Amino acid sequence: MSNPFTGLSLGPPLGDQRLDLCDLYAFQxxxxxxxxxxxxNANPNADAPHPGAVYRLNIDNDIDNDGDNLTGIAFS
Incomplete structure (x- = not known):
C-alpha cells in the first residue's frame, strides 16, 4: 500500500513533499x-527530488548466511 504522507502530522517530512518516499519495489x-x-519512487505531488537530500537504500544481502541483519550493500 502506498501512502504519500507519513508521520504523526500526516504531512510530508519537514513539510517538503520532495523528501517523502512512497514505494519500494523489489523483484527478480x-x-x-x-x-x-x-x-x-517519491511523492507524486513533488515536482522533482530534493537537491540537498540523500536517498539511501540499505540492503542486507546476507551472502554469508549469518543472519546478522547488517547492511551489506548501500545505494545512495
Whole structure:
C-alpha cells in the first residue's frame, strides 16, 4: 500500500513533499535469477527530488548466511 504522507502530522517530512518516499519495489530481474531490480519512487505531488537530500537504500544481502541483519550493500 502506498501512502504519500507519513508521520504523526500526516504531512510530508519537514513539510517538503520532495523528501517523502512512497514505494519500494523489489523483484527478480527478468531473464537473470541472480539479479534483483529495485525501484524507489517519491511523492507524486513533488515536482522533482530534493537537491540537498540523500536517498539511501540499505540492503542486507546476507551472502554469508549469518543472519546478522547488517547492511551489506548501500545505494545512495
Amino acid at each position: 530481474a527478468h531473464g537473470d535469477a541472480s539479479r534483483t531490480v529495485l525501484i524507489l
